[in-house]
Amino acid sequence: MQVDDLELLLHEIGVEYHVRTELYDRQVCTVVSTRTGSTERVAIPIDGFELGKVNANARREREMAYKALDGIASKQQIDKAIQKTADCPEVKERLR
Numbered sequence: 001m002q003v004d005d006l007e008l009l010l011h012e013i014g015v016e017y018h019v020r021t022e023l024y025d026r027q028v029c030t031v032v033s034t035r036t037g038s039t040e041r042v043a044i045p046i047d048g049f050e051l052g053k054v055n056a057n058a059r060r061e062r063e064m065a066y067k068a069l070d071g072i073a074s075k076q077q078i079d080k081a082i083q084k085t086a087d088c089p090e091v092k093e094r095l096r
Contacts, residue, residue, distance in 0.1 A: 019094045
């Protein structure tokens with residue numbers, strides 16, 4: 001796999017991670033709020049139960065990404081891609 005192809009794949013994995021976790025969070029969390037100065041809506045866990053469910057799902061999603069790219073990309077590369085796409089416009093667009 002060429003570097004450009006790998007970077008594109010990692011980017012898509014990162015975007016997909018954020019979209020999937022936010023959609024789950026919106027189902028689990030009691031509060032979905034708009035960030036100050038923005039129209040972006042985000043789920044906010046209000047207690048330990050909701051926080052636990054959100055965190056467990058995030059771990060599951062990350063493990064699925066690791067398995068999907070096993071032998072193609074390292075966990076560190078996947079983690080970096082997830083970090084880099086946290087505020088990606090593609091994520092915001094897909095969550096509208």
